[in-house]
Amino acid sequence: MQTKMMNPKPQSVDEYFSWFSGETLERLQLIRELLKKEVPNAKEVVSYSMPAIKTSEVLVYYAVAKNHIGLYPTNSGVSEFKKELESYQTSKGAIQFPHDRPLPLDLIADIVQFRFFEVEAKPKKKKKS
Numbered sequence: 646m647q648t649k650m651m652n653p654k655p656q657s658v659d660e661y662f663s664w665f666s667g668e669t670l671e672r673l674q675l676i677r678e679l680l681k682k683e684v685p686n687a688k689e690v691v692s693y694s695m696p697a698i699k700t701s702e703v704l705v706y707y708a709v710a711k712n713h714i715g716l717y718p719t720n721s722g723v724s725e726f727k728k729e730l731e732s733y734q735t736s737k738g739a740i741q742f743p744h745d746r747p748l749p750l751d752l753i754a755d756i757v758q759f760r761f762f763e764v765e766a767k768p769k770k771k772k773k774s
Contacts, residue, residue: 658689658696665709672714672748676707679750683757701769704760713741716753722760726752 655661662673673696680687680698687698695708695717706717713734720738723730729752734741740756742748 654694655691658691661691661694661696669709669744672744673707673709675748675750676714676716676753679754680705680757683754684761687761698757700761700764701767702764704764705757710741713743714748716740716742716756718756718760721763722756725759726756729755 655664658677662670662677665673677689677696684698684700684704687700687704690697690699690703692699692703692706695706697703697706704718705722706715708715708717717739723735723738723740727735730740733743
């Protein structure tokens with residue numbers, strides 16, 4: 646993984662991406678393009694110092710680690726795809742996609758779509774007047 650000296654709190658997704666090069670950057674770009682394709686109306690944000698996509702709430706976060714790219718689709722996004730994720734390291738709300746394996750783009754797309762429909766199905770909070 647090639648990185649530049651990182652500012653711990655990027656101000657934008659573009660700034661976060663600027664820290665990386667080579668294959669790591671290519672993998673990040675694949676994820677970014679996939680997220681834009683799957684949820685075109687979602688807004689790119691930085692939250693918890695990670696790139697994320699958001700509609701009424703964050704759908705997924707993603708970030709580079711030493712040996713993997715982490716995808717953070719919340720607990721429901723991991724538990725819903727438990728069987729499909731058996732060959733990956735997971736925890737309650739995180740999935741690790743190792744740098745030495747191809748990204749499972751179809752699976753990531755399914756997870757993002759699941760999170761989108763899950764969030765959209767939630768009752769909308771009324772704004773206080």
